Amino acid sequence: MWTKRRGNPQSRPVRRAFPAQLSAPVRRFLATEAGSAGLLLAATVVALLWANSPWSGLYESLRATEAAFSLGGADLSMDLEHWVNDGLMALFFFVVGLEVRREFSLGELTDRRRAAVPVAAALGGMTLPVLLYLAIVPAGEAAGGWGVVIGTDTAFMLGALAVVGPRFATQLRVFLLTLTVIDDMVAVTVIGLVYSGSLHPPALLAMLVLGALLSLLSRLGVWRAAPYVLVVLALWLAAHRAGLHASIAGMLGGLLVAARAPAREAVEGAARRFHAFRQSPMAEVGRSARVELERAISVNERLQEVLHPWTGYVVVPLFALANAGVDLRGGVLVQALSSSVTWGVVAALVVGKSLGVTLASAAGVRLGLGRLPQGVGWGHVLGGATLSGIGFTVSLLVTGLAFDDRILRDEATVGVLIALLVAPVLGRLLFRVSAALGGKRDADLPRVLDRPVDVATDHVKGAPDAPLTLVEYGDFECPFCARATGVTRELRDRFGHDLRYVFRHLPLTDVHPHAELAARAAVAADAQGRFWEMHDLLFSHQDQLEFEDLVGYAAELGLDVEEFLRDLGDDRTAARVRADIAGAEASGARGTPTFFVGERRHVGPHDAQTLARALEESRGGPSGA
Template identity: 65%
Template sequence: MATTTTAPRRHQLGGQLSAPLRRFLATESGGAVLLVVATLVALGWANSTWSETYSRIWSTELAVEVADWALRMDLHHWINDGLMAVFFLVIGLEVRRDLSVGELTDRRKLRLPLLAGLGGMVVPAVLYLLVNSSGEAANGWGVVIGTDTAFLLGTLALVGPATSTQLRVFLLTLTVVDDIVAVSVIGLVYSDDLDAVALAVALAAVAVLVALGRSRVWRTWPYALTILALWLATVASGLHASVAGMVAGLLVPSFAPRRQAVEQAARRFHAFRQSPLADVGRSAQDALVRAVPVNERMQLVLHPWTSYFIVPVFALANAGVDLRGGVLGEALRSPVTWGIVLGLVLGKFVGIGGVALLGSRLGVGRLPQGVGPGQILGGGALSGIGFTVSLLIVGLAFGPELQDEATVGVLLALVLATLLGWLVFTLAAVLHGETTAGLPTVLDRPVDPERDHVRGSVTAPLTLVEYADFECPFCGRATGVVAEVRAHFGADLRYVMRHLPLPDVHPHAELAALAVESAGAQGRFWEMHDLLFEHQGQLETEDLAGYASELGLDVERFLRDLDDEVHSDRIREDVRSAEASGARGTPTFFVGDQRHVGPYDAQTLIAELEASRRDPAREERPRAGHA
């Protein structure tokens, strides 16, 4: 079974990390290692006896010709204008996914990161201009507004808290703002004179992407061809190609898995299993592709390429500064170098960390659960690693005379921002005990058979707790998983169900929770529980009354309890315990008192429960009592 959960949109139940986001974070962190290696190779190469080959190889001209049409650029521009467009495409895809179905669906969660992101651009730019207020040097203010997500997350894994999930999500959210503004600045400030005809073609390609999304076109190739046309037109128009990548990514649609499409794919694959014929297999493949949005399919293919190839190659082509012949000395005396260092290191630290803390104090938003003020400051410090976007803008903002000095500033800021981040995180841990920055993993309220609904022996040695929503399709599917797990362990397992209704995505969830509690008041909790999951599409009041009659309940009392919301306090208690336990979506399982992360298929849960049997310290011991 997939690790899919239903995530709410409201602030206090903001959603557990989705599988795509976990993949994104893991890929960025891993790619940071290659980025460091590529940077060191570039510096070593540019300062070696083979330095001339370093300059010569990037100036090699490459051309694509079709009949009388030709696109010619040197290798350096193919990387910066071509490969980096793919990099920004992936960023745009991730932003669109998060805005549509991911961590940013609750717009209230955007307030504080948005404010911090803006502070992390304005403050660095102001500091840079205080040092470089006129002449060509003043053009470099854009160098200090960007943050390198790959380097940031990779460095956070090295010098940050042992568990940094929540902090990483916060930083990733504000880099969304950072990236959009940075690309806008590149397009508006650092692009060449515009070609009106090519710009019109680019706008037409944008319109086609919009039409494809609204028409729910599910195949990838129409989007890919249109994005290629958009890139070609953007390059010809004089706009920087990064604009095409970001805009295209934002326009490729993303959506939550639709239950009907998922079930259709499952039926087609079942049919293929019974009749393994080519046409049946093709039908099953098409059904599976339809169930997964184009956005995520493109990310799955492109993201590893950007992290493990494109960005390291960009670093190799742009970080090689020949520091011999007094270049390093000149750079260390240059106001451009120190303006960049001041903007990135101090500007990001104050602009992101300081503004975020000020905003939380003023009530603009709340710091992420589990993240302390010192960790926010540490994240702000690491955001001073501008690298990728900074080096890209260095090549656009300056002539050859200042590019080396600016590049030295970006590299120096990388080192100093890392050291400052390490120092802040260390002080936060030592002085304030801020050693982790993740969601809670321990069940907040221990299982109490006198209060909780328990299926199985209340004195069973193993415990499985589920936070569920009766309208959540993934919870409905999980009931079969739980039945299989219970059958495996028999009397050795007690299963506990707690409420986590998500009314912002499931309008009948709270009413269904009240219904099962009202049935429980008449001794028929589990019977109503099973009926509600069997009829997830019929949860109106009249449907619930029918189920109550079917179970032989006092229907008048049942409906009165529903109308008066007699059991609402109990449901709110479960929701509060879910929040305190780190449960952000449904279904969320706890093995004993430890939150389960990852797939929740029967075999995985059985393995976790067996592990807890072997290690009693992992299993909450049951209390005596009655069901």
């Protein structure tokens, strides 16, 4: 359901009103989720066909097959259906918890204003479906299944969005993913508090101790993954013994594994070790390089990288195979189609979710809590809200927990499957109607450079009429921009006179307090024809960007210091930097570094090889360099 995150690092603002540019790890995650949705759908179809075939008895007997683990005098025994639902799904929710922790530490949820509207949308998208379900379904055991309609299946939702949504929907995906973070947290809480069995106090106490131990490991900065894995496994066993559903252990374990941005020193240490390995490819040097790389990346992200493919391509399809097989023969389908439970689930998921998310979003914007992501219109929100009515994974899990009556369970399952079919069809219709009426066919950030390169005002290195252009929006205090300077130097060496490199300012003052003053210092140096020399000095002294430092750099470069100081405080210098910032926002640049190849925003890693390939493609062939 959630991410694997590795890729090019990028500094991003945390308190700006506009959302940050999506990083490559998130883009890879979206692609993985969309791909796994196809496998999930195939597993669902197989389960339905199998359960309604002459071999349906084998399907039921396989689910009821007991499997046990024994160690000394202790043993753990469950049937295969419960091993999937209580065991493998704990791993699934552990990955969800890891991503939720990362979102709160580094992602969209770090900025309360940016997250306010999606959070309101998530709450509305759970409250209204529950009320609608309870209004349709009679009291009694059937009413106890209200938890079936609160969840959203992220994999199916993103897969449907890729098929029926706008061609470019990055910003809408950001909105929907932020929404599902809250959705998943509430859903797991409901499962744990409402649908768990009788509780065992000593095991609950053990869970608290193990949770504290996990938190302590994160606080101490333990970088090896093995201790975390062992503690989470013990936490799962304690939750199982306590009578709580395993999803609680998985989510709690993931939430307690800290996520941190790569430290500049750690990244540089890893780079030095890999450089040493390149010079001396010996086993011990290679091992030390691998250790330094692991140290640079948080345990949270490394665990996501390893576990996400397993949950997306193995765990969730197995869950679908074990739970979606409803035997519709013998009048079961006819009975389900005439049941208030079935249609209560369908109405709540499809109608309740779409209206709940949309109305709550509108209320959040109207009350001034926040605004929609740039590029996302209300038609997009309504279409995306309709797709969030695909509850599948969480809905089927709650169905099995909420209903002891097999008939009610089958009726609710049929409702979940009908919603799975109806929501994408209705979503496609809504996207098409909104595009026809409103003219907004994309739900993405701008992709074209807003202000063309002007050699008279831009900072340009290379021939003014070079056939290839690379524009970078950078921040002098951003450590990833400092690393990118080596990338751009390599590209200039490769393409020679065929490439002009343009640097534009995007100081992220909320995360880099000295960045704007440094940008103005570079512009002031440009007034005396020494921009690139100041550019290199600022990047090589990123931890020394106070006012006195900048004056010292001006003197070191032989500038007229008095003129430099006048230009540094001049309104025209500040206006020059602000013009670049405005151009960045209008061009879809939200983090640093952001590159434009020609006039198109580069999406993906910004290593030298990738950017060189993009430059070559922009002129229709290899450079020959």
